[in-house]
Every structure is written in C-alpha cells, then in structure tokens.
Amino acid sequence: MIRILSVVLVLLVTWSCSQHSTKPAAVTFHNINAKYNAIWQADRLLISLHNQLVLERVENFANELPIFAPVDSAFGISHKLEIGNLIRKASLVIDRHQNSAYLDDAYLLIAEGRLLQKDYKNAVETLKYINTLTPDTKTQTRALTLLYQTYLIQNDFESAEQAEAFLIENELTGTDYALAKAFEHQQKGEITASINALNQMAGKIKNRGERSRMYFILGQLNERINQGSQAKEAYQNSMRQKSNYELTLRANIAFKSLDQSIPALEKMLADPKNEDQKSEIYVSIGKIYLEQKDLDQAKIAWEKATKNNPNKGELYYQLANLFANQIKDYPKASAYFDSAAISLSNTHPSYVKAQKLKKDWNKYVELASKIQHEDSLQKLAKMPLSDLQTLYKQTQAKKNQRSDSLQKIQAQPQKMVVTFTRRPASSDQQSFYFYNEQARIKGEQEFSMKWGIRNLEDFWNRKNKQNTTISTNTNQTIELTEKSNIPSASLQMDSMDIWLNNIPTTEAKLLASNKTKEQALFELGKYCKTQMGENALARQQLKRLLNEFPYSSFEAEALYLLYLSAENRQEKPNTRNVLFDRFPDSIYKLTILQLETGTLSDTKEVQAEKAYESAYLLFKSNEFDAALRACQQLRINYPGSKSEDKIVFLSALCQAGLKNTVEYEKTLKQFVQLFPLSPLKAEAEGRINAIPKK
Incomplete structure (x- = not known):
C-alpha cells in the first residue's frame, strides 16, 4: 500500500511540474530550476566573458576612443567554446521551462552571447523577440537599449531612431540609454551634445574601470573642441579612479601635454615603467614645441618617437591627425596620412580609415592647391610688366645659382667609394616592394608599358611638357643652346614670354x-x-x-x-x-522641407494624390501654366509624398507645353537624379536624349 501511494505521489508531482502547466506548484518548480540552475550558470559565464573582453581589449589611445568599445572578431573565435556554453545554458530554459518567469532573461543572455560573436543579425532578431514576451520592465529596458546600441554600432541610425522613440515613449530610459545617446552623438560628430550627455552620466557608472575610461573620452572630446580647462579636469578625474596603469598613464600624458609641461614629460621618460610609452611621450613633447613655434625641437622629438616606436605607421597616423585636427596644416596632414597608409599593416584597426583619410586629404590638398594657384596668378596679374620681368629674372638667377652649387659639389673628387651589397631578403621582408625582386621587375614593366621610357625629372608624366613653363630647367636650356647654337638669352626670353602668357592679364584670361x-x-x-x-x-x-x-x-x-x-x-x-x-522653386528648398516635415501621414498621402489628379486634369486641358503652379504648390504642401516623382515629371511636361526648353531639360535631369528607382526614369532619360543639342 505504501509503495502504491509513493508511486501515485511521484506521478502527481511529475504531472504537476509539466512545463506547460500554469498551476502554482508547476510554475514555482520551473522558476526555481530556471533561475538557480541554467540562468545562474549562464549569467556567471557572461560576467566571465565580459571581464575577459576588458582584459584582452587593446585600446588605441592615440585616437579618440569610442564610448562603446568594439568587440574584436578574434574574441568570438578564441572564446567560441565559452560563448557556445553560454548560449546552450540559456537555451535550456527555453527548452525545459516554458512556463517560468525567466524566459525573457534567457533570450537576453542568448542575444548578449551573439553580440560577443558579432552575429548582429541574429542578436537583433532575438532582442526584438524579447519585446513580444511581455517581459518585466528591467529586462525589457536592457533588451531595447541593447537593440538601440547595436543599431548604432552598425551605423544604422534610422533603425536606432525607431528603437529610441519606443524607449522614450514607454519611459524605459536609464544609464545605459544615456551612454548610448552619447555614443550616437559621437558617431555623428556632434561633439558638444556628446560631451553634455557624458558629463551627466560619467560619475554614475558603477564600474571603476569603465568610469575612468568615460572620463578619459570626455577629456579627448573636450580637447577636440579646444576646451582645455574642461579636458584637464576630465583627465584628472580619469587618473583619480586608478583603474589600470596604462589608462592612468595616458591620462597623465594628456594632462601634462595640455599644461605644456615639458620638464614633467621628460621626467616621465626617465621612469623605467614608461619604457613602452616613450614614443607617445615624445609625440606630446613634439606637439608642445610645435605650438611654441619651435619646429626644430618638434622634429627632434618626433624623430626620437620614431626610433622608440616599433610601429612607425601608428606614429605617422597620430601625427597626421595632429596636423589635420589641431595644427590645421593640411598639406603636412596629407603627407603623413600617405605614410601611415603605406606603413600600417592591413590588420591594424586604423588601416581602412587611414586609406580613406589618405584619399580624402590628397583630394583636399589637390583642390586647395588649384585655388591657391589661381590666387597667385591673379596677384601677379596686378603687377606692372616691368616688375614681372624683374621677378622672373631674379627667380631664374636663384635657380642657376643653386644649379651651379650642385654641379660644383658633384664635380669634387670622391675620396672613397662605398659599395653596398644587398643582402638576400628574408621571408618576412618579401612583402616590402623593393626587397621583392619579382614585384619590382613587374612594376618596372608595367610603368614602361603605360608611360614609356622616362627620364627622372620634374613633370615626367606630362604629355606635352612645353606647357609647363613655370618649371623651365636651366640645365635643359644649356643643353639646347649647345645642340642648336641658339643664344641662351633668346631661350630665356622665350620661356619668359610663355610664363607671362600664363598670367591672366586680359579680361578673357581673368x-x-x-x-x-x-x-x-x-x-x-x-x-x-x-x-x-x-x-x-x-x-x-x-x-x-x-x-x-x-x-x-x-x-x-x-x-x-x-x-x-x-x-x-x-x-x-x-x-x-x-x-x-x-x-523659391529650387529642388534644394523642397529637399529641406522634406527633411523638416518627415514622413507624411496616410491622410496627407491621400490628399496629395487627389491634388495631383487635379493638376493632371489641368495639364490634359492644355492649361500648362495653371498645372505647373499646382505642381509647385503640391511639392511645398506635401514634401516627400509617394506621388512626388509623378509631380516632378508632370512639372517637366508642363514646361515642355510652355515651350520652356531650358527649364524642361533642367527639371528632367533633376528628376533622374532624385528618383533613380522611379518607373518613369526611362521615359525621362529618353526625353532628355531627344532634346536637340545646341
């Protein structure tokens, strides 16, 4: 009898503990098992992984630190087993405890594991799903804030705005949201707004290491907008946290740099503990000398930084940012970005950015040089002819003097001839172009096929070098005189005439x-x-x-x-x-209205469609002027409507009906530019091609 009762009791307990049961006993059983078994273990794993992530994180203090440090893809690979265990433990709650109150916590742990793997697509889907489970407020806030943060990391600002709107609407904002908002401002380059947000939240962060890091970023942001006193205060706050030696040292270097205390920085050089950071200290010393207009001492400091820095690419990148953002010497910034792009390895975190900055600043310097060139020519055009001739002769005399000095140096007998023998290149050196014989020979062949055999001289890549008269070479003039028996003075007068011809002295040239x-x-x-x-x-x-x-x-x-x-x-x-x-009729005005208005409501869309139909009826009745005015009013009243492409196209047709060919063609070209996906694009391009060319 006792055995029978025992079996019945076990069966009753087992039946009542079904994960699909809503009875209090069943729910309590699964809540306890979920929280103190799978969730507890997964949570410990997540904490351990986050601690490991901080330990393995390599910060690039020379550049502005992001508020949310990116997860290195190598971390997900090296900790694949631990992250897999985290997701597996959390999944047990979903598989075995469906009726527990910790289902949302399990999904949140899975999402955080996927974020550590940089599996953003599945992480986003998981975070969205949590919101459908009617979770508790704390879990929902954490999930939606993580969703907002994930969108920002991917630079998907449109989706981030939607997540942010939901957070604000449901009053789910907190410390994590405020940091995410500061990160958004930082991503968008809105430095003042980012500083304001960080000022409010930095002191409230519980983790000492993260609090120190936020103060350091606050110092960098203030320094970027030339707020020296606020930056020094932030660096001091970062040092007070004493979280880790490297961050504290970097904050100390930045503080003393703002204080322009060269003796204090030199004292830091003598400390054996700072051996690994000597290059950074030398860079800061060079920066101070440069601000004091002592370029010679700045160069000496930077040369020492190069000697003590095994990664010269990193130094070049720092100097490039220094010249671009603070010194505002853009040609030097472009040159340093060139060097950084060549020297940095393709695995360096700043490699891709350095390549883009090299391209951007090269283009900037090219266009700025063109403007400067025209300014110089126009200044010369205001000078009298006699002064121009005197200036040319003085410039040529200086060139000849430099050339004569160079020839004298070259003519001096060499006391000793040193012969250099190239060592066989190691396997590590094969990536360097001039050590790789095959790559060098191939490069010479490609150069010869494209340019032919060229002498090493200025403007070697010009097709017609007669036009580049400003760089007339004295040695070439002497050689031509010897070969053709033309007097040197005659050639000099010819080159002067060509030089003068380039100056915009006439109205047409100006x-x-x-x-x-x-x-x-x-x-x-x-x-x-x-x-x-x-x-x-x-x-x-x-x-x-x-x-x-x-x-x-x-x-x-x-x-x-x-x-x-x-x-x-x-x-x-x-x-x-x-x-x-x-x-008033510009496409840019309408674009601004569209930016300010945003997406139209359904009611407005219906109104826009009806108004378009009325304008189209006017066009069909050959009332082109009235139809055109209706279209213009439509675009002002309903900017960004779904019918906008049809409205712009109808405006072009009205211009054609009014025989206004110039505006007709202009409107069609704007249409093609603004609505590349419109079904009317092909017809618009056909009409543009059909317009007779003058």
Missing part, C-alpha cells in the same frame, strides 16, 4: 581663371561636407565661394550644403531663409 577658382571652391566645399564630413572646412570654403562669387552658378547647392553643415542654431535658419528667398 574670366577663365575665376571660373576655375569658382569651380574648385565649390568642389572643395562639397567634398568636405559629403565625403570627409568636415563641417567646419565645408562652411569655410562655401562661405568664401558665396562672398567672392555672389552670383555663382553653384549658389543654390552651396546654400543647401551650408544649411546641412551649419552647427550654429542661428546660422541654419538664416541660410534656409536666404535659399528660400533666392531660389
């Missing part, structure tokens, strides 16, 4: 020079905004364009780019008003 300068100023301003993201440089060039060329053909687009790059609250509406007044 007009051409101004056109080149106007085009270069616009291209430079546009490139700074759209490609480089340098708002301050973009504003500088665009304002100069509008000041020097008040009726520029690029005025509308320049005003639009100024509006986008404006950071001052007063400057943006002023630029907007000028654009709206000067170009």
Whole structure:
C-alpha cells in the first residue's frame, strides 16, 4: 500500500511540474530550476566573458576612443567554446521551462552571447523577440537599449531612431540609454551634445574601470573642441579612479601635454615603467614645441618617437591627425596620412580609415592647391610688366645659382667609394616592394608599358611638357643652346614670354581663371561636407565661394550644403531663409522641407494624390501654366509624398507645353537624379536624349 501511494505521489508531482502547466506548484518548480540552475550558470559565464573582453581589449589611445568599445572578431573565435556554453545554458530554459518567469532573461543572455560573436543579425532578431514576451520592465529596458546600441554600432541610425522613440515613449530610459545617446552623438560628430550627455552620466557608472575610461573620452572630446580647462579636469578625474596603469598613464600624458609641461614629460621618460610609452611621450613633447613655434625641437622629438616606436605607421597616423585636427596644416596632414597608409599593416584597426583619410586629404590638398594657384596668378596679374620681368629674372638667377652649387659639389673628387651589397631578403621582408625582386621587375614593366621610357625629372608624366613653363630647367636650356647654337638669352626670353602668357592679364584670361577658382571652391566645399564630413572646412570654403562669387552658378547647392553643415542654431535658419528667398522653386528648398516635415501621414498621402489628379486634369486641358503652379504648390504642401516623382515629371511636361526648353531639360535631369528607382526614369532619360543639342 505504501509503495502504491509513493508511486501515485511521484506521478502527481511529475504531472504537476509539466512545463506547460500554469498551476502554482508547476510554475514555482520551473522558476526555481530556471533561475538557480541554467540562468545562474549562464549569467556567471557572461560576467566571465565580459571581464575577459576588458582584459584582452587593446585600446588605441592615440585616437579618440569610442564610448562603446568594439568587440574584436578574434574574441568570438578564441572564446567560441565559452560563448557556445553560454548560449546552450540559456537555451535550456527555453527548452525545459516554458512556463517560468525567466524566459525573457534567457533570450537576453542568448542575444548578449551573439553580440560577443558579432552575429548582429541574429542578436537583433532575438532582442526584438524579447519585446513580444511581455517581459518585466528591467529586462525589457536592457533588451531595447541593447537593440538601440547595436543599431548604432552598425551605423544604422534610422533603425536606432525607431528603437529610441519606443524607449522614450514607454519611459524605459536609464544609464545605459544615456551612454548610448552619447555614443550616437559621437558617431555623428556632434561633439558638444556628446560631451553634455557624458558629463551627466560619467560619475554614475558603477564600474571603476569603465568610469575612468568615460572620463578619459570626455577629456579627448573636450580637447577636440579646444576646451582645455574642461579636458584637464576630465583627465584628472580619469587618473583619480586608478583603474589600470596604462589608462592612468595616458591620462597623465594628456594632462601634462595640455599644461605644456615639458620638464614633467621628460621626467616621465626617465621612469623605467614608461619604457613602452616613450614614443607617445615624445609625440606630446613634439606637439608642445610645435605650438611654441619651435619646429626644430618638434622634429627632434618626433624623430626620437620614431626610433622608440616599433610601429612607425601608428606614429605617422597620430601625427597626421595632429596636423589635420589641431595644427590645421593640411598639406603636412596629407603627407603623413600617405605614410601611415603605406606603413600600417592591413590588420591594424586604423588601416581602412587611414586609406580613406589618405584619399580624402590628397583630394583636399589637390583642390586647395588649384585655388591657391589661381590666387597667385591673379596677384601677379596686378603687377606692372616691368616688375614681372624683374621677378622672373631674379627667380631664374636663384635657380642657376643653386644649379651651379650642385654641379660644383658633384664635380669634387670622391675620396672613397662605398659599395653596398644587398643582402638576400628574408621571408618576412618579401612583402616590402623593393626587397621583392619579382614585384619590382613587374612594376618596372608595367610603368614602361603605360608611360614609356622616362627620364627622372620634374613633370615626367606630362604629355606635352612645353606647357609647363613655370618649371623651365636651366640645365635643359644649356643643353639646347649647345645642340642648336641658339643664344641662351633668346631661350630665356622665350620661356619668359610663355610664363607671362600664363598670367591672366586680359579680361578673357581673368574670366577663365575665376571660373576655375569658382569651380574648385565649390568642389572643395562639397567634398568636405559629403565625403570627409568636415563641417567646419565645408562652411569655410562655401562661405568664401558665396562672398567672392555672389552670383555663382553653384549658389543654390552651396546654400543647401551650408544649411546641412551649419552647427550654429542661428546660422541654419538664416541660410534656409536666404535659399528660400533666392531660389523659391529650387529642388534644394523642397529637399529641406522634406527633411523638416518627415514622413507624411496616410491622410496627407491621400490628399496629395487627389491634388495631383487635379493638376493632371489641368495639364490634359492644355492649361500648362495653371498645372505647373499646382505642381509647385503640391511639392511645398506635401514634401516627400509617394506621388512626388509623378509631380516632378508632370512639372517637366508642363514646361515642355510652355515651350520652356531650358527649364524642361533642367527639371528632367533633376528628376533622374532624385528618383533613380522611379518607373518613369526611362521615359525621362529618353526625353532628355531627344532634346536637340545646341
């Protein structure tokens, strides 16, 4: 009888503990098993992985640290087993404890494991799913904040805004959200907003190491916008945390650099503990000397930094950022980015960025040089002819003097001839171009096929070097005189005439020079905004364009780019008003309205469609003028509507009906540019091609 009762009791307990049962006993049983078994073990694994991530993280203190440090893909590979165990433990709750209250916690642990693997797609889907489980407020807040953060890491700002709107609407914001918001501002280059957010949250972070790191980032951000006193205070706060030696040392170096205390930095050089950081200290010393206009001492310091730095590419990258962001010497920044792009290994975290910055700053210097060249020519054009001739003769005399000095040095007998023998290259050196014989020979062959046999001289790559008269070579003049018996003075007069011919002394030449300068100023301003993201440089060039060329053909687009790059609250509406007044029918005005209005509601979309139909009926009735006015009003009242492509196309047809060929062609080209996916694009391109060319 006792045995029978025991079996019945076991069966009753087993039945009542089914994971699909909603009875209190069953729910309690599964809650206890889920929380103190699978969830507890998975949570310990996650904490261990996060600690390991901090230990293995290699920070690049020379550059601005991101608020959320990226997870290295190598971490997911090296800790594949631990992350797999974390996900497996959390999955047990989903498999065996469906009725427990910790199902949402299990999914959150799985999502965090996937984030450590950099499996963003599945992590996002898991985080979204948590919100459908009616989780508790704490888990929901953590999940949605992680979702917001994940979108920001991927630079998906549109999705991040939607996640943020849900967080704010449901009052689920907290410390993690505030840090994510600061990170968003940092990603977008909104430094002041990022500083304001970090100032509020840095002191509230519980983990001492992370708190120290946030203060260091706060110092870097303040230093970036030349807020020296605030930066020093932030670096001091970072040092006070005493979290780890490297971060504290870096904060100390940054603090003493802002204090311009060279003796204090030199004292740090003598400390054996700072042996690995000597190159960084020398860079800071060089920076101070440069700010004191002592370029010789700055060069000496940077040379020492190179000797003590096994990674010269990293040093070049630091110096490039220094010249670009703080010293504002852009040609030197471009040269250092060139060196960094060549010297950095392709596995370096800054390699891809260095390649892009090299391209960006090379383009910047190219356009800036073109503007400077035209400015110089126009200044020369204002000088009297006699002064120009004197200037040319003085320049040529200096060139001849330098050439004679060089010839004397070369003519001196050599006391000793040193012969260098190239050592066989090791396997590690084969990647260097000049150590790799096969790569070098192949390069010579490719060069010869493209350019032919060329002498090592200035402007070797010009097809017609007669046009490059400014760089006339004295040695070439002597050689031509000897071969053709032409007097040297005659050749010098010919070269002077060609040089003078390049100076815009006539109205036509001055007009051409101004056109080149106007085009270069616009291209430079546009490139700074759209490609480089340098708002301050973009504003500088665009304002100069509008000041020097008040009726520029690029005025509308320049005003639009100024509006986008404006950071001052007063400057943006002023630029907007000028654009709206000067170009009321401009595509850029409508684009701004669309940016400000956002997505239309369903009711507005219906109204826009009905208004379009009315405008189309006017067009069918050959009332082209009324139809065109209706289309213009439509785009103002309903910017960004789903019918916008049809409205713009109808505007073009109305221009054709009014026999306004110039506006007709202009509107069609704007249509093709704005609506590349429209089904009307092919017809628009066909109409453009059918317009008779003048």
